[in-house]
Amino acid sequence: MNRNEQTDNAVDKMIRNAMDTDMPDEVDQRLRGHLRIFRERLAMRGRFSPFDMGRPWPLARLAAAFLAAALLLFFIGTFVGGSTPSWAEVAEQFGSAPFLNATIYVKSHALAEPVQIEIWMGQGGKLRMRAGHEIIFGENGRIIERVAIGDKEGPRPDLEYAQGMLQDVIRDMSKAETFSLETLIAALPIDGQLSAPLENQLARVSNDMVVFDITPEASPDWVRIWALRESRLPVRLLYWHPETGENVDVVLSYGGEPPSSFFDPETFQAHLSENASPVDIAYALVKDIGGRPLAPQDIQR
Amino acid sequence: MSGEYEAYERLIAPIEDKMMRAVWSVTQNPDDAEEALQEALSIVWRRFDRIQRHANPQALILRICLNAAYDLLRAKIRRRRREARYEPEQARPVGPDVQTGREEWRTAVFEAIGQLSRNQATAVMLRLVQGMGYDEIAQVLGCRASTARKHVERGRQRLRELLAPLVADDGPEVAI
Numbered sequence A: 001m002n003r004n005e006q007t008d009n010a011v012d013k014m015i016r017n018a019m020d021t022d023m024p025d026e027v028d029q030r031l032r033g034h035l036r037i038f039r040e041r042l043a044m045r046g047r048f049s050p051f052d053m054g055r056p057w058p059l060a061r062l063a064a065a066f067l068a069a070a071l072l073l074f075f076i077g078t079f080v081g082g083s084t085p086s087w088a089e090v091a092e093q094f095g096s097a098p099f100l101n102a103t104i105y106v107k108s109h110a111l112a113e114p115v116q117i118e119i120w121m122g123q124g125g126k127l128r129m130r131a132g133h134e135i136i137f138g139e140n141g142r143i144i145e146r147v148a149i150g151d152k153e154g155p156r157p158d159l160e161y162a163q164g165m166l167q168d169v170i171r172d173m174s175k176a177e178t179f180s181l182e183t184l185i186a187a188l189p190i191d192g193q194l195s196a197p198l199e200n201q202l203a204r205v206s207n208d209m210v211v212f213d214i215t216p217e218a219s220p221d222w223v224r225i226w227a228l229r230e231s232r233l234p235v236r237l238l239y240w241h242p243e244t245g246e247n248v249d250v251v252l253s254y255g256g257e258p259p260s261s262f263f264d265p266e267t268f269q270a271h272l273s274e275n276a277s278p279v280d281i282a283y284a285l286v287k288d289i290g291g292r293p294l295a296p297q298d299i300q301r
Numbered sequence B: 001m002s003g004e005y006e007a008y009e010r011l012i013a014p015i016e017d018k019m020m021r022a023v024w025s026v027t028q029n030p031d032d033a034e035e036a037l038q039e040a041l042s043i044v045w046r047r048f049d050r051i052q053r054h055a056n057p058q059a060l061i062l063r064i065c066l067n068a069a070y071d072l073l074r075a076k077i078r079r080r081r082r083e084a085r086y087e088p089e090q091a092r093p094v095g096p097d098v099q100t101g102r103e104e105w106r107t108a109v110f111e112a113i114g115q116l117s118r119n120q121a122t123a124v125m126l127r128l129v130q131g132m133g134y135d136e137i138a139q140v141l142g143c144r145a146s147t148a149r150k151h152v153e154r155g156r157q158r159l160r161e162l163l164a165p166l167v168a169d170d171g172p173e174v175a176i
Helices: A004-018 A025-047 A058-080 A087-097 A157-175 A180-184 A265-270 A278-282 A297-301 B003-027 B030-046 B048-053 B059-085 B101-113 B119-127 B134-141 B143-167
Strands: A097-106 A115-122 A128-132 A136-138 A142-148 A211-213 A222-228 A234-240 A247-255
Touching: A004 B101, A004 B119, A004 B143, A025 B003, A025 B030, A087 A097, A087 A180, A087 A211, A087 A222, A097 A157, A115 A157, A128 A157, A136 A265, A142 A265, A157 A278, A157 B143, A180 A234, A222 B101, B003 B030, B003 B048, B003 B059, B003 B119, B030 B048, B030 B059, B048 B059, B059 B101, B059 B119, B059 B134, B101 B119, B119 B134, B119 B143, B134 B143
Parallel strands: none
Antiparallel strands: A097 A115, A097 A247, A115 A128, A128 A136, A136 A142, A211 A222, A222 A234, A234 A247
């Protein structure tokens, strides 16, 4: 057993010792008392008033739902105007994009420095990613090449954390024929039963944008997606955990499909030379959709 | 006998011990354990109809208990930090009650757990303390087993970073 494993075992042991599950009898009795009272209250619940909102009350709920729907329709008709894209339309439009660029910032807690990861994905399961000093090429859910650029980095737990989170999304998205917002959301550290994406009128910054919120059933974290109203393309996705400040911010942009050489590790490695700057290498074959230079070699050109 | 009473016998009675152990393992203090269980039961009371319709009601109830205890722990950590800012010499550790100097490392463990996300903390507690498998943890968290494993690994990794300095240099024994 090496030193790291010894430390790991010792830390596990500390946690187990600290969180002892053996309860003193006195505590056992006190907690059982609460459970007994709860059981009795629950047994009495059948006698509650029909207006107790804690009980299933189909007519009251139906009326409330009808009222809420009517108010929502009135609000949309009055203040928004035009058609509001549904979540299904946004998800469908995302799936039909030929080429996707996602810049992802991950913070493991409120005071952590963000880690930036860049991903370029083409249809048909092709992927290229930059994480730290490494360019990763993938195809159909597999990593086919890892190329180190620049100086060798020391261990970076923050980067490993971010990469760990993205591992599933990269695998699942590059396996699928089309991009999927659901896959992207499933890779976030959010858990439990998720609500259906609901439009959040308050978060909308302008009329040409639609904002959806997704919330889990039993925890306070949330996901927000901003999409363009006309094109129905999502442009930003934010995951936020209010208890820790952990967050994942994804900026999405789109473009025409690049040449296949963009995803080819051999073509990429041909660009590696001792004289090339790390910026040249990191963005080799990447083209700005607006025609602006991205790296020193683009300026010369 | 009401339907709710029958539901209690079916859903809650079989996991009463688990619920109590869950709140106790996180709080390690009789008053806090009581408070956490009361809070959890009040959530169960308000959402009982929804809980009964859940795919795995018992896992959800267990999660509510752990979350209530964890939230209490986090609140105590925040309160302690606030107090320490103004009266550093009188700052008292949180987590288990401080009875001896030996409790300091336990406090460090609870402080470290308080820095994890709720899912990570729950996953680590269920794995290391309750000895659950990843499939069981996944049921409690309502996620896939692979995601549960990820939460456990990330949580443990973060705890190791935070707690490694407390481990003695000359071996695996805890420095207490």
